[in-house]
Amino acid sequence: MNDPFFQALSQSAADFQKVVWPVVSSFPVVGGGTLKPVEAVATADFKDDLDLLAGIDAWQVDKGVPMMRGLASRVQWSNRYDTFSIRYRVPSGQPTEFAKRLTSIQNRDKGHLFPHFTVQAFLDQQGGNLLSCAVIETATLFAVAQEMDNKGIFQNSYYPEKFGIKTLPNGTEFIYLQWDFLIYRGLLKSENVFRLN
Secondary structure, rough: OHOOOHHHHOOHHHHHHHHHHHHOOOOOOOOOOEEHHHHOOOHHHHHHHHHHOOOEEEEEEEEHHHEEEEEEEHHHHHEOEEEEEEEEEOOOOOHHHHEEEHHHOOOOHOOOOOOOEEEEEEEEOOOOOOOEEEEEEHHHHHHHHHHHHOOOOOOOOOOOOOOOEEEOOOOEEEEEEEHHOOOOOOOHHHEEEEEEO
C-alpha cells in the first residue's frame, strides 16, 4: 500500500477499511456513511482504551443523518467459517471480551460504551479478497451468547457445526456462533450477510 493513511493502520484495520467496509456499509442495517478507524483518529493510549475497555475498533460517521456509531471488527485470513467469535477465556484469568462487553451492555443506562455493531469478516489472505462477512447488533450477539453460556450449552454442544467453544494452542477459548444458526433463531437477517459464491 502506498497510501500513508493505510500504512499507518494495522493489517486488520486496513483490510476492514478497504475490503470489508465497502460491502458492509451497503447492508440495510448499517446504512452507509464513512468509516473512521480508531487507529487513525486516536492517540495510542486512547486507542487502547477504546479497544480494551469498550471494544470499539472504528467509528461509523454519517453527517447527513447526523449520527456516529462505534463498531467492533474481527477480520480473519483463513477459510470461511461464517461464524461470529467472542474471546471467552484466557489462561491468565483476566476479563475477556465476553465479560467486558456484558458488563458494558448491562450498564448501558449508566453510559457505559460498547460497539453498536459487531462485524466479522473472512478474507482469503491479508489484503486479499472478501470471502464472507456479517453484521449483528452487539447487544443481540452477546445476549444470545450469555443465555447459552448460562445454560452450559457451549460446554456440552451437540451441534459443534452450529456453536461451541474453540480452544487455541495457547489456551485461549473462543465462543463461536454460526451465522445460519443465528438466522434460524431470528437474530441475524440474511440481508446483513455477504458470502462469495
